[in-house]
Amino acid sequence: MSVPEVIVGAEAMRAWTRRQHASGRRVALVPTMGALHEGHLALVKKAAEIADRVAVSIFVNPTQFGPGEDFDAYPRTLDEDRAHLEGQGCCDVVFAPAVSEMYPLGANLTWVSVDRMGDHLCGSSRPGHFRGVTTVVSRLFAIIQPDVAVFGLKDAQQFFILRRMTREMGFGTELVGFPTVREEDGLALSSRNRYLTPAERAAAPVLRRALLEAEASIVSAGQRKAASVVSLVRSRLAAVSECREDYVQLVDTDTLQPVSDLVPGSRVLIALAAFFGKARLIDNVLVDVPQG
Numbered sequence: 001m002s003v004p005e006v007i008v009g010a011e012a013m014r015a016w017t018r019r020q021h022a023s024g025r026r027v028a029l030v031p032t033m034g035a036l037h038e039g040h041l042a043l044v045k046k047a048a049e050i051a052d053r054v055a056v057s058i059f060v061n062p063t064q065f066g067p068g069e070d071f072d073a074y075p076r077t078l079d080e081d082r083a084h085l086e087g088q089g090c091c092d093v094v095f096a097p098a099v100s101e102m103y104p105l106g107a108n109l110t111w112v113s114v115d116r117m118g119d120h121l122c123g124s125s126r127p128g129h130f131r132g133v134t135t136v137v138s139r140l141f142a143i144i145q146p147d148v149a150v151f152g153l154k155d156a157q158q159f160f161i162l163r164r165m166t167r168e169m170g171f172g173t174e175l176v177g178f179p180t181v182r183e184e185d186g187l188a189l190s191s192r193n194r195y196l197t198p199a200e201r202a203a204a205p206v207l208r209r210a211l212l213e214a215e216a217s218i219v220s221a222g223q224r225k226a227a228s229v230v231s232l233v234r235s236r237l238a239a240v241s242e243c244r245e246d247y248v249q250l251v252d253t254d255t256l257q258p259v260s261d262l263v264p265g266s267r268v269l270i271a272l273a274a275f276f277g278k279a280r281l282i283d284n285v286l287v288d289v290p291q292g
Contacts, residue, residue: 025052029146034058035075039181039189048090064132154180195279203242210236246273
């Protein structure tokens with residue numbers, strides 16, 4: 001079983017990738033903030049299927065956390081994460097830089113942002129979040145220069161924003177979106193699930209149930225008014241006392257802008273965020289609106 005090498009320096013990471021490319025190997029990157037669970041490991045397995053070498057980055061990025069968010073409390077479990085990756089056997093190298101490696105000049109002045117696509121969904125309640133995400137991922141791409149990067153579609157807004165950024169910045173990295181990995185009761189796997197009390201954990205699958213009901217209202221019942229779909233989801237969340245809605249929105253997948261009427265043949269994203277105690281959970285479903 002392979003033991004992943006741990007690299008902490010940006011220059012050493014660049015040198016590792018250069019060696020792989022010089023040998024004709026295709027490199028995949030799975031960017032994470034650590035606290036790895038089965039969802040992350042599924043991404044790593046996918047990366048190993050489509051590339052010759054797999055790098056997993058573990059970096060809790062301060063620039064994507066807003067005031068009052070859980071940056072200081074976010075779990076940092078590098079030894080445990082490395083053990084998970086070793087047990088799986090699909091990871092070749094872990095890039096675990098210090099903040100000073102990713103932001104070498106201290107107070108950061110250089111940012112990468114994607115206009116408009118972060119105005120809604122998580123962006124409306126977490127101002128500056130996606131600017132932090134696109135900035136750190138652009139730096140990971142610049143350091144590691146992967147041929148392909150694998151992201152989970154639980155963070156669908158993030159994936160679509162990063163896909164747009166990658167294409168417009170000309171990184172030459174292919175982005176692969178991987179379906180959300182779930183518990184048996186439908187709850188999306190998340191590092192923040194560990195914050196849930198037993199009662200909150202029992203209530204949290206309402207997110208998935210509400211989204212599936214919304215999808216069925218479009219695909220099976222013929223609902224074409226976005227406001228009605230959103231209202232349906234909100235009513236299901238409101239009926240659960242442990243759940244406090246942050247947002248429920250329905251957007252176009254290309255622009256991430258809200259839509260009012262669902263056009264046959266289009267693809268839309270129904271996304272939500274909700275608090276269960278101190279844990280803020282997100283989930284979504286991609287829906288292809290039927291023709292006719």
